[in-house]
Amino acid sequence: MSETNYDTIFGKQVLDQGYCTEDELDRCKKQLKDRPKDNPVTLEQLLISNRFITPNQAKRLKDTSKENTREGKDVAEQIPGYKIIGKLGAGAMAIVYKAKQLSLDRIVAIKILPRRFSENQDYVQRFYKEGKAAAKLNHNNIVGAYDVGEAGGYHYFVVEYVEGKTLYEDLAKGKIFSEEEAINITIQVASALAHAHAKGLIHRDVKPKNIMINSAGIVKLADLGLARDAADIEMAKSEAGKAFGTPYYISPEQIRGEIDIDGRCDIYSLGATLYHMVTGKVPFEASTPSEVMRKHLKEPLVPPDHINTTLSAGASEVIEMMMAKRKQDRYTSAEELLADLNAVRRGEPPLRARRKFNIEELQQLQQGQTIEPQASTYQDGTVSKYRVLVVILSSIILVLVLLVIFLFASK
Numbered sequence: 001m002s003e004t005n006y007d008t009i010f011g012k013q014v015l016d017q018g019y020c021t022e023d024e025l026d027r028c029k030k031q032l033k034d035r036p037k038d039n040p041v042t043l044e045q046l047l048i049s050n051r052f053i054t055p056n057q058a059k060r061l062k063d064t065s066k067e068n069t070r071e072g073k074d075v076a077e078q079i080p081g082y083k084i085i086g087k088l089g090a091g092a093m094a095i096v097y098k099a100k101q102l103s104l105d106r107i108v109a110i111k112i113l114p115r116r117f118s119e120n121q122d123y124v125q126r127f128y129k130e131g132k133a134a135a136k137l138n139h140n141n142i143v144g145a146y147d148v149g150e151a152g153g154y155h156y157f158v159v160e161y162v163e164g165k166t167l168y169e170d171l172a173k174g175k176i177f178s179e180e181e182a183i184n185i186t187i188q189v190a191s192a193l194a195h196a197h198a199k200g201l202i203h204r205d206v207k208p209k210n211i212m213i214n215s216a217g218i219v220k221l222a223d224l225g226l227a228r229d230a231a232d233i234e235m236a237k238s239e240a241g242k243a244f245g246t247p248y249y250i251s252p253e254q255i256r257g258e259i260d261i262d263g264r265c266d267i268y269s270l271g272a273t274l275y276h277m278v279t280g281k282v283p284f285e286a287s288t289p290s291e292v293m294r295k296h297l298k299e300p301l302v303p304p305d306h307i308n309t310t311l312s313a314g315a316s317e318v319i320e321m322m323m324a325k326r327k328q329d330r331y332t333s334a335e336e337l338l339a340d341l342n343a344v345r346r347g348e349p350p351l352r353a354r355r356k357f358n359i360e361e362l363q364q365l366q367q368g369q370t371i372e373p374q375a376s377t378y379q380d381g382t383v384s385k386y387r388v389l390v391v392i393l394s395s396i397i398l399v400l401v402l403l404v405i406f407l408f409a410s411k
Contacts, residue, residue, distance in 0.1 A: 007032065007043035012089070013061050020052040022248070023285065026172065028052065078151045082110060082158070094127075098161060101146070108146060109162075113155040124155055131157050133224040136199050141192035143212065143222040162222075163215050168208035171276060176308065179315050180345070182277040185211070187341050188219035189270055194334035196221075197263040204261075206269035207249040208276065247289040247296075248282040249273055252325050255293045264327040267337055271322025271330075278315065279307040283323065297325070314344045317353040 011025050028046040035041055047053045081102055088096040094111040101108050117123035127148075134145030144160035167185065170177075177185070189211060196203060203210075205223065212220040251268035253261050275283045283302075284295035301323055305316035318340050324330045331337040331352065340350035 010042075010044050010061065014047065014053060014057075017057075017061065018289075019057050019061075020047060021287070021289070022282075023287075024050070024052040029172075079110065079149075079156055080151070082108070084110075094157075099158075101158070107161045109159050111157040111159065113157075115154065118154050127155050127157065130224045133201055134159065136201065137196055137224075139192055139195040141188045141219055141221060142195065143220045160220075162212045162220050164213050166209055167211040167213060167273070167277070171208050171280075174280065176280040177277040179278060179311055182274055183315065183341055183345050185213070185219050185277065186270060186274045187338060187345070189221055189273075190267075190334045190338050190341060192219075192221040193263065193266050193270065194338065197266070197334055202261060202263055203266050203269075204254065205246060206266050206273060207246045208273055209246075211273065247292040248276075248284070250293060250296060251327070252297050253327055255297055262327075263334060264330045264332070267322050267331050267334065268324075268327070270337075271319050275301075275304050275319050275323065278311055278319075279304050281307065312344065314340075314348075314350045314353075318344060318350050321350075321353040 007029075011029070014020050015022065015025060025047070028043055028050060031046050031050075032041065032043055044058050048055055048058060079099075082099045083102060085098045085100060085107070088098050088109060094113055097110045097112070099108055099110050100106070113123065113127050117127075131145055131148035134143070135148075138144070143162060145157070146160070147156075147158035149156060189206065193203065193206070201224070203221070203224065206221070210221065210223045212222050214220065246269075249269040249272040251261075251265035254265050272283050275281075282292075284292050284299060286292045286295060301320060303316050304319050305311040305313060318337075321330060321340075322337065331340070336352055340352050343350050
């Protein structure tokens, strides 16, 4: 039995509201797919029968969706200069319509803020903040912003229409990306982040759902709803101690609610997304969002080339450096990350990532320390091939250096 359009929309709404986890939703989708055609059932019914959501939660979602759609279409029809073509979707915060901008004869997407949010100044300010943040950016790999305004007491935001799909749609179907394809997508997102960071903006919610791929294969980073100006100290202080982001991809410093976050938190989230692409799994899994975030903070990362053994050592090293728990151990900028990603794409070693691992392990050897197993071993206790090679080569180099020093000292 295949998933219907209603099932897809309902599943997205359940996730957006936090009523169930992605794992729980995926389990129900699999049950739906395996269901015999002569015994039909909806995704909603499976979520309820598995006790992942309650009947009341399902009713609230449907009532809210009907209300949003009715009022959203009424408002959309009132926006001057645009002709509504159809509904694209609805999330927790907005209804999105496909429309034609009459003055320029181009297709756009219009996001409408529902009435219950339009009457709340905090939501309205966040809505306009997203528009202003997007307006600062002009990059081929970022969804463009065209207009923001108010019609009939409702607020709207007009953005570039992307004909294609989100990265999440492929991952939800169980796709594991080839290294080449995953690196190509990541390079485009990293380019978008380099542009945003240069403009002083931190995205703070890089994840598969916010990465779109159009019909020409061009990747677009979307949704600046959580974006923050790096220089906005007042806003940073007001958000201190709060975890903004998505649990599966959030950086440790965002989880801790640190004030002085920077572009390195986006690099971590992009690393978690790349990890998901090449392994088919999120970096850390658990039954609750809080437990997932605890693992981001405390548990060592299983190297991706241990899960996907076809992955090159270079690609694995890049991901591990992107997802270092301490931001000081990550790439310092998106440009630095791009240099290593392009090297891996050319079949060359990622110099920055490899230099980091080499220097750290050589320093430990020079100080007479043993190599820390937490950073170099897999969960089953086996050691990565590259780590063993590094230790051996580092030991040889150290012996040669000491030998040269001894020879010069004896002359």
